[in-house]
Amino acid sequence: MTLEVPSIHDQPIVSEFPDVFPDELPGIPPVREVEFNIELILGAEPISKTPYRMAPIELKELKDQLHELLERGFIRPKLKELKDQLQELLERGFISPSVSP
Numbered sequence: 001m002t003l004e005v006p007s008i009h010d011q012p013i014v015s016e017f018p019d020v021f022p023d024e025l026p027g028i029p030p031v032r033e034v035e036f037n038i039e040l041i042l043g044a045e046p047i048s049k050t051p052y053r054m055a056p057i058e059l060k061e062l063k064d065q066l067h068e069l070l071e072r073g074f075i076r077p078k079l080k081e082l083k084d085q086l087q088e089l090l091e092r093g094f095i096s097p098s099v100s101p
Contacts, residue, residue, distance in 0.1 A: 008021065025072075027072075027073075028074060
């Protein structure tokens with residue numbers, strides 16, 4: 001049993017306004033005069049919620065999209081993941097300890 005992932009082009013609104021939905025994103029938006037942000041409350045914790053379960057094909061599609069966004073520079077890995085990668089390079093001797101975290 002294979003599920004076909006619907007395309008964005010299957011959506012009526014996308015078909016109606018094709019010039020608004022490019023096939024490829026041009027890149028990260030430029031820096032604006034006004035930067036929007038969300039003020040965080042010190043000590044506040046995120047709401048605990050069980051993970052959303054996905055079918056294997058949905059999970060593969062999500063991983064593929066995240067990998068593409070990571071490669072194109074739209075998103076970046078968490079700092080902990082970068083530290084883990086750096087620690088692995090240190091352990092293997094590929095870099096000197098002078099640049100350790």
